[in-house]
Amino acid sequence: MVEMRRPITIGEAVKRIMDCKPTGKTEFISINESFGRFLSVDLAATSDVPHFTRAPYDGFAVRSVDTQEAGLDHPVEFEVIDHIGAGQTTSKVLGEKQAVRIMTGAMMPEGSDAVMMLELAKTAERDGKNYMTIKRKIKKGENVSFQGEDAKEGEVLVKKGTLINPGIQAMLATFGYASVPVAKKPVVGLYATGTELLGVDEPLVPGKIRNSNSYMIAAQIERAGGEVEYFGSLPDDFDTCFEAVKNSLDKVDMLVTTGGVSVGDYDYLPAIYEKLGAEVLFNKVAMRPGSVTTVAVHNGKLLFGLSGNPSACYVGFELFTRPVIRTMLCSENPHLRKELAVLDTNFPKANPFTRFVRSTVFFREGRLIATPSGLDKSNIVMSLAGANSLMILPGGTRGFEAGMEVDVLLLEDQEGSEWPW
Amino acid sequence: MVEMRRPITIGEAVKRIMDCKPTGKTEFISINESFGRFLSVDLAATSDVPHFTRAPYDGFAVRSVDTQEAGLDHPVEFEVIDHIGAGQTTSKVLGEKQAVRIMTGAMMPEGSDAVMMLELAKTAERDGKNYMTIKRKIKKGENVSFQGEDAKEGEVLVKKGTLINPGIQAMLATFGYASVPVAKKPVVGLYATGTELLGVDEPLVPGKIRNSNSYMIAAQIERAGGEVEYFGSLPDDFDTCFEAVKNSLDKVDMLVTTGGVSVGDYDYLPAIYEKLGAEVLFNKVAMRPGSVTTVAVHNGKLLFGLSGNPSACYVGFELFTRPVIRTMLCSENPHLRKELAVLDTNFPKANPFTRFVRSTVFFREGRLIATPSGLDKSNIVMSLAGANSLMILPGGTRGFEAGMEVDVLLLEDQEGSEWPW
Numbered sequence: 001m002v003e004m005r006r007p008i009t010i011g012e013a014v015k016r017i018m019d020c021k022p023t024g025k026t027e028f029i030s031i032n033e034s035f036g037r038f039l040s041v042d043l044a045a046t047s048d049v050p051h052f053t054r055a056p057y058d059g060f061a062v063r064s065v066d067t068q069e070a071g072l073d074h075p076v077e078f079e080v081i082d083h084i085g086a087g088q089t090t091s092k093v094l095g096e097k098q099a100v101r102i103m104t105g106a107m108m109p110e111g112s113d114a115v116m117m118l119e120l121a122k123t124a125e126r127d128g129k130n131y132m133t134i135k136r137k138i139k140k141g142e143n144v145s146f147q148g149e150d151a152k153e154g155e156v157l158v159k160k161g162t163l164i165n166p167g168i169q170a171m172l173a174t175f176g177y178a179s180v181p182v183a184k185k186p187v188v189g190l191y192a193t194g195t196e197l198l199g200v201d202e203p204l205v206p207g208k209i210r211n212s213n214s215y216m217i218a219a220q221i222e223r224a225g226g227e228v229e230y231f232g233s234l235p236d237d238f239d240t241c242f243e244a245v246k247n248s249l250d251k252v253d254m255l256v257t258t259g260g261v262s263v264g265d266y267d268y269l270p271a272i273y274e275k276l277g278a279e280v281l282f283n284k285v286a287m288r289p290g291s292v293t294t295v296a297v298h299n300g301k302l303l304f305g306l307s308g309n310p311s312a313c314y315v316g317f318e319l320f321t322r323p324v325i326r327t328m329l330c331s332e333n334p335h336l337r338k339e340l341a342v343l344d345t346n347f348p349k350a351n352p353f354t355r356f357v358r359s360t361v362f363f364r365e366g367r368l369i370a371t372p373s374g375l376d377k378s379n380i381v382m383s384l385a386g387a388n389s390l391m392i393l394p395g396g397t398r399g400f401e402a403g404m405e406v407d408v409l410l411l412e413d414q415e416g417s418e419w420p421w
Numbered sequence: 422m423v424e425m426r427r428p429i430t431i432g433e434a435v436k437r438i439m440d441c442k443p444t445g446k447t448e449f450i451s452i453n454e455s456f457g458r459f460l461s462v463d464l465a466a467t468s469d470v471p472h473f474t475r476a477p478y479d480g481f482a483v484r485s486v487d488t489q490e491a492g493l494d495h496p497v498e499f500e501v502i503d504h505i506g507a508g509q510t511t512s513k514v515l516g517e518k519q520a521v522r523i524m525t526g527a528m529m530p531e532g533s534d535a536v537m538m539l540e541l542a543k544t545a546e547r548d549g550k551n552y553m554t555i556k557r558k559i560k561k562g563e564n565v566s567f568q569g570e571d572a573k574e575g576e577v578l579v580k581k582g583t584l585i586n587p588g589i590q591a592m593l594a595t596f597g598y599a600s601v602p603v604a605k606k607p608v609v610g611l612y613a614t615g616t617e618l619l620g621v622d623e624p625l626v627p628g629k630i631r632n633s634n635s636y637m638i639a640a641q642i643e644r645a646g647g648e649v650e651y652f653g654s655l656p657d658d659f660d661t662c663f664e665a666v667k668n669s670l671d672k673v674d675m676l677v678t679t680g681g682v683s684v685g686d687y688d689y690l691p692a693i694y695e696k697l698g699a700e701v702l703f704n705k706v707a708m709r710p711g712s713v714t715t716v717a718v719h720n721g722k723l724l725f726g727l728s729g730n731p732s733a734c735y736v737g738f739e740l741f742t743r744p745v746i747r748t749m750l751c752s753e754n755p756h757l758r759k760e761l762a763v764l765d766t767n768f769p770k771a772n773p774f775t776r777f778v779r780s781t782v783f784f785r786e787g788r789l790i791a792t793p794s795g796l797d798k799s800n801i802v803m804s805l806a807g808a809n810s811l812m813i814l815p816g817g818t819r820g821f822e823a824g825m826e827v828d829v830l831l832l833e834d835q836e837g838s839e840w841p842w
Contacts, residue, residue: 035640087617107628167805170637178622196508201599207510207528216591219456340787366761384588
């Protein structure tokens with residue numbers, strides 16, 4: 001009655017998925033919508049920055065050579081021949097002992113090579129002409145922002161696959177990317193299976209529960225950067241489920257189902273994959289929770305059969321589905337970021353298998369600390385709410401004690417890791 | 422010519438802003454759109470979880486008392502009187518030595534008080550009846566998920582102001598929140614000022630630069646959780662700017678302008694605030710960059726006059742505007758989260774004022790490490806792209822060395838701090 005399945009390691013399971021070589025596509029979107037998207041190409045400077053030599057401060061543009069005699073007891077006077085604000089230029093060329101009043105960001109006039117700061121100059125007017133006097137010498141290039149000093153045209157500044165943050169959005173504007181090449185969000189189809197599932201707006205009845213997995217996974221898809229195509233929930237009926245899965249495949253880039261992958265009497269997903277002719281990559285992983293996760297591939301599309309158990313479903317998504325989404329978002333670090341943390345509480349449970357414990361990580365005196373975010377019964381949705389990480393407790397251990405170092409996978413991180421296994 | 426302004430401390434500046442007591446509003450949205458929004462009320466359980474006593478595993482629901490004689494040499498046989506999947510219930514009541522085949526998640530039948538796991542039972546059929554035999558005793562309550570063991574009806578599970586993550590979205594579904602009370606996104610108006618500004622789609626010309634601050638701030642507003650109302654860029658002309666600012670105020674919850682707050686000849690914001698009759702909370706802060714940040718309040722709405730310098734603008738937004746947005750999103754921790762990090766490089770520059778250095782933080786062996794994300798010239802947009810934190814280097818110091826501990830403010834964090842100053 002109970003089918004025997006051969007568990008494989010987590011690393012091997014993820015490798016079999018990644019070997020399917022998911023690839024992303026580019027789309028062009030308005031810079032106004034680019035925040036939070038992923039660059040699909042390396043971002044290179046389209047011009048020098050600054051693209052002209054300019055004043056970083058308010059003051060007077062001068063020829064440094066004219067200031068070399070200036071000192072506390074030896075004021076030097078300049079004629080102020082023009083006055084330019086940011087965005088303005090002057091056609092005048094500085095001659096000996098001439099200066100131009102210049103505002104922050106304005107282009108340096110021809111002939112000038114330094115800026116004397118405003119507060120160090122004393123101004124005067126005589127016979128309709130303007131003058132300023134200084135008592136300090138200044139070096140060539142002092143208080144000048146030179147063309148190209150921040151970036152040279154053609155220089156690659158941000159790698160593809162990077163999340164567009166406020167600084168990158170500013171950079172895109174600087175380089176004139178009104179339209180931005182970003183990775184198209186992969187469309188992730190989603191079905192929940194289970195006769196026990198009620199809609200979120202239905203009243204509770206004995207024996208049934210509201211479908212929470214779909215909302216959880218939908219949010220996980222969004223957090224990973226994908227687009228959710230939710231198809232609804234399905235009863236535990238083979239034909240209905242088969243048709244639904246079959247008909248959804250050409251509308252999506254990959255499909256996630258929850259439930260129906262265990263070895264119970266109503267677990268139809270394995271048979272559905274078989275009838276579809278999909279290649280099953282694995283159907284058992286040496287881990288808890290989520291050991292019955294089943295992943296198949298059909299016509300190049302990945303089918304993720306996640307457990308109906310909320311914790312197993314959550315972990316299965318983050319380990320197996322997220323890296324595919326992130327790879328399609330052009331990331332070279334598609335996996336969850338792994339870091340070392342100090343365990344804050346005893347965790348006496350023995351571990352025959354590698355266990356992922358939903359955890360909260362925080363800092364104490366600059367060190368990363370991890371603590372389980374709730375009871376670790378695998379059907380408890382509550383502990384998911386406080387989880388910002390998954391603690392990895394390796395199999396074959398007799399439990400862990402406060403103060404020990406453990407690996408954690410960071411769930412809210414955007415940088416990821418190349419290969420944490 | 423140069424107006425004298427009296428600088429106040431950062432803490433005092435933030436306090437004057439927070440004393441204006443920004444408050445948020447609630448709106449109800451579909452659970453399908455709730456990921457990434459902020460709860461505007463405490464989230465309480467609308468029912469027990471689970472809301473009925475159920476089996477956490479596949480197996481047989483039994484009366485534990487009937488198993489007490491069972492042992493390796495003493496098999497005990499039960500009649501299997503029904504068979505229920507998740508979502509099903511049975512009307513049968515267990516009598517002596519009777520069992521019900523039960524699937525994960527199904528409701529426990531009346532009379533049963535434990536579940537014998539499937540793999541520990543041997544099944545048989547005789548005379549059209551089903552039987553199962555066990556060789557182990559089981560305790561009352563073993564392998565049972567009791568009603569209310571995860572959460573009790575009425576219990577507050579998530580505090581208001583919390584960002585809705587995948588686990589919380591699952592919880593909302595469990596409790597039937599088809600419609601979710603979230604904080605309405607505050608509408609933040611945005612103007613860039615400066616005759617030097619080109620549109621992102623305009624070609625570069627000498628002396629002018631593309632407007633990047635607006636795109637940067639727009640992304641910062643989105644990252645903070647606000648909604649951007651971008652009004653465009655304004656030339657350095659008093660009347661145009663005054664009318665624009667005045668007419669935008671009733672369309673927004675607060676207004677951010679960039680540029681025009683310094684003491685240059687074209688810095689009109691102070692005069693605009695005066696003509697509006699707005700109360701200026703401060704116009705100089707003892708910090709670098711961003712010392713000329715000016716904040717005013719008019720008819721209960723905050724007006725943030727940020728510097729036109731990209732770094733000063735960025736820092737000013739995060740320190741002064743973000744906490745207002747987060748407070749309106751019902752957060753009790755509206756300020757950037759402050760943590761200790763180890764400085765990874767020498768920073769020899771002397772600091773007469775508290776300096777915020779755009780930095781990248783990362784982990785090394787579980788410790789938070791910070792390193793400047795670029796050159797620290799204040800007009801460099803490049804270093805903003807790599808910044809995920811602001812390092813705080815207190816004023817009055819002679820520079821910092823690698824290995825020293827410094828405070829950092831985390832820019833990508835969602836938890837915030839109550840008061841970091």
